[in-house]
Amino acid sequence: MMLAFIILGALTLVGGVITIAARNAVHAALGLVGTLLSVGGLFASMNASFLAATQVIVYAGAIMVLFLFVIMLLNANQPVTGRDPVPFVRELAGIGGTLLAGAFVVLAFTYKDPPALAQNVAALRGGTAGAVGETLLTRFLLPFEAVSVLLLVAIVGAVALVQRPVPQPDGVPDTEPAGVLSPDTSLVFEAVNQEAALKQTVLKERGRA
Amino acid sequence: MPDWVIQLLITLLKGVGVALGLLTTFAYMTLIERRLLARMQIRLGPNRVGPMGLLQPLADAIKSIFKEDLTVTLADKLVYTLAPIIAIGCALTAFGGLPAGPPGSLFGADPWVYNLDAGLLALLAITSMGVYGIFLGGWASGSKYPILGGLRSSAQMISYELGMGLSVLGLLMLVGSTSFHAITHWQANNGWMILFQLTAFVLFLISSFAETNRTPFDLPEAEQEIVAGYLTEYSAIKWALFQMAEYVNMITASAVMSTLFFGGYRGPQFLEGLIPGIASWPYIWLFAKIAAFLFLFIWVRATLPRLRYDQLMRFGWKLLLPVALTNTVLTAAIIAFSTGRLRVWLLVLLGVAGVALLIGFSDRVRVLWTTPTVRREDVNLTPARPAGGD
Numbered sequence: 001m002m003l004a005f006i007i008l009g010a011l012t013l014v015g016g017v018i019t020i021a022a023r024n025a026v027h028a029a030l031g032l033v034g035t036l037l038s039v040g041g042l043f044a045s046m047n048a049s050f051l052a053a054t055q056v057i058v059y060a061g062a063i064m065v066l067f068l069f070v071i072m073l074l075n076a077n078q079p080v081t082g083r084d085p086v087p088f089v090r091e092l093a094g095i096g097g098t099l100l101a102g103a104f105v106v107l108a109f110t111y112k113d114p115p116a117l118a119q120n121v122a123a124l125r126g127g128t129a130g131a132v133g134e135t136l137l138t139r140f141l142l143p144f145e146a147v148s149v150l151l152l153v154a155i156v157g158a159v160a161l162v163q164r165p166v167p168q169p170d171g172v173p174d175t176e177p178a179g180v181l182s183p184d185t186s187l188v189f190e191a192v193n194q195e196a197a198l199k200q201t202v203l204k205e206r207g208r209a
Numbered sequence: 210m211p212d213w214v215i216q217l218l219i220t221l222l223k224g225v226g227v228a229l230g231l232l233t234t235f236a237y238m239t240l241i242e243r244r245l246l247a248r249m250q251i252r253l254g255p256n257r258v259g260p261m262g263l264l265q266p267l268a269d270a271i272k273s274i275f276k277e278d279l280t281v282t283l284a285d286k287l288v289y290t291l292a293p294i295i296a297i298g299c300a301l302t303a304f305g306g307l308p309a310g311p312p313g314s315l316f317g318a319d320p321w322v323y324n325l326d327a328g329l330l331a332l333l334a335i336t337s338m339g340v341y342g343i344f345l346g347g348w349a350s351g352s353k354y355p356i357l358g359g360l361r362s363s364a365q366m367i368s369y370e371l372g373m374g375l376s377v378l379g380l381l382m383l384v385g386s387t388s389f390h391a392i393t394h395w396q397a398n399n400g401w402m403i404l405f406q407l408t409a410f411v412l413f414l415i416s417s418f419a420e421t422n423r424t425p426f427d428l429p430e431a432e433q434e435i436v437a438g439y440l441t442e443y444s445a446i447k448w449a450l451f452q453m454a455e456y457v458n459m460i461t462a463s464a465v466m467s468t469l470f471f472g473g474y475r476g477p478q479f480l481e482g483l484i485p486g487i488a489s490w491p492y493i494w495l496f497a498k499i500a501a502f503l504f505l506f507i508w509v510r511a512t513l514p515r516l517r518y519d520q521l522m523r524f525g526w527k528l529l530l531p532v533a534l535t536n537t538v539l540t541a542a543i544i545a546f547s548t549g550r551l552r553v554w555l556l557v558l559l560g561v562a563g564v565a566l567l568i569g570f571s572d573r574v575r576v577l578w579t580t581p582t583v584r585r586e587d588v589n590l591t592p593a594r595p596a597g598g599d
Contacts, residue, residue, distance in 0.1 A: 024285075026285070026288065026345075026348060027287075027288075030288070030345075033341070037338075040334075049325050049326050049327040049330075049331065050326075050327050050330065050387075052327070052331075052334075053327045053330035053331050053333070053334045054330070056334035056335075056337070056338065057330070057333055057334045057337050057374075060334075060337075060338065061334060061337030061338055061340070061370070062337070062367060062370070065340055065341070065344065065363050065366075065367055066367070068344060068345075068348075068363070069344075069360065069363050069364070072348050072356060072359070072360060073360065129327075129330075129381075129387060130385075
């Protein structure tokens with residue numbers, strides 16, 4: 001058990017370092033996949049098999065595939081060069097990292113022993129879905145529902161962001177939702193719009209013929 | 210030797226045995242598939258190497274191992290090599306959790322490699338990692354058609370994973386456990402699950418075809434459109450590894466469907482009257498069920514044309530997912546509000562109604578009564594009936 005913890009913990013750290021250090025966005029994403037998988041393994045080694053499976057299905061299996069999908073679709077896998085446009089980003093990151101490290105130090109020194117192992121194992125009931133579901137829907141009902149509302153808001157926001165501007169009558173230029181989209185995304189939208197316009201003209205021509 | 214070393218050795222042996230068994234099945238599966246397809250299309254198929262072509266898989270294996278292993282200049286070397294390994298690794302790992310017989314029937318050992326409480330969930334987790342093989346292979350090839358195939362496959366697999374996961378929820382509620390042993394045991398007491406969850410079975414079957422990238426869902430390697438999709442730049446043993454992964458996934462999907470809906474490693478109970486104890490003979494029942502499903506995979510490949518990409522997405526999101534959700538909710542309601550014989554009849558009714566709904570709203574039947582909708586970009590366009598679907 002201890003051996004498994006050491007190996008998986010090391011793998012988690014290695015994955016995290018790759019995520020930050022890799023120059024290629026796909027390699028970084030793969031490092032993150034490694035981290036998430038190792039965390040799933042950590043859950044499994046602690047007998048929380050339901051959490052482990054969910055971790056792998058949701059994070060490593062679905063969310064990271066979407067990450068990679070976007071990276072490949074926008075061809076964002078080129079190595080990043082040049083200066084960061086956000087001012088003071090390094091300094092801010094340094095302060096944030098220091099604060100986080102400090103928090104971990106405080107945590108490590110104020111650590112209290114958890115309840116006895118036998119008690120914990122009984123509460124887990126083999127780490128099956130039943131124990132997790134019961135806790136989620138009784139003791140943590142309010143946070144659970146709040147998270148689902150948050151996800152709904154995120155979905156509505158995503159739909160609102162990618163909505164095409166309403167076509168204007170001739171002569172009035174379409175207003176792009178400027179400032180919201182990064183240059184890459186707006187390029188994609190432009191390409192899509194151009195394609196749609198082209199298609200429309202072709203169809204018109206065909207209709208006339 | 211201490212006890213845990215012996216246990217570890219036994220597990221390792223079982224793992225290697227399962228891998229070898231799966232790969233041998235894969236080799237002969239390719240031959241059987243080619244012969245069967247040939248028969249369905251009134252041809253002969255490969256019959257030159259060995260008696261009845263039985264040595265063909267060996268010849269194919271020798272060829273793929275000794276062929277030159279090409280790597281494209283623009284390929285990302287590391288990921289390019291990693292992709293087939295991920296694909297075959299996930300495919301082989303997934304099978305180990307399925308019980309092939311009652312405990313202790315493998316010369317005193319248990320006939321499975323690992324046994325997790327979250328059995329079905331763990332299997333879904335492992336197969337969901339398999340998408341990375343295809344996806345990364347497509348990207349790492351550094352050329353146009355592979356990346357199109359990779360993008361298609363990831364979109365397709367994520368879409369159908371949802372339908373697959375949702376379809377088994379009703380089953381899990383009935384059994385009350387995610388472990389394959391509990392599911393098999395429940396079916397031995399109550400009868401095969403397909404009687405209670407017919408809709409779930411049909412949804413799971415369709416999703417399995419999509420998850421294993423088989424016709425009619427083999428969009429990622431549609432040869433008329435994108436050469437061979439993610440496989441285009443691969444050759445020799447790496448190509449063979451991808452093929453292996455596809456067939457091993459098919460075998461695993463067949464085994465999962467047998468375990469979830471057809472009683473797993475247990476045979477039909479009524480045969481007990483003829484030969485006592487026949488229903489709990491290990492291996493033969495599971496293998497027979499797997500073989501039946503593999504035949505179905507080949508049969509469908511010879512029968513159905515490939516879907517268009519928009520049809521695939523529409524079917525997955527607008528039909529499969531809502532039907533799976535409805536099935537889950539109604540099953541939960543039936544379990545909550547009825548008992549005994551009434552519950553069984555309601556579940557059977559739900560299953561039949563769900564399948565009727567699926568067939569009625571599928572693209573092949575719906576067009577019989579709905580007027581085809583054409584997106585009218587121009588009013589001068591004469592309405593045309595597009596080929597296939599609406």
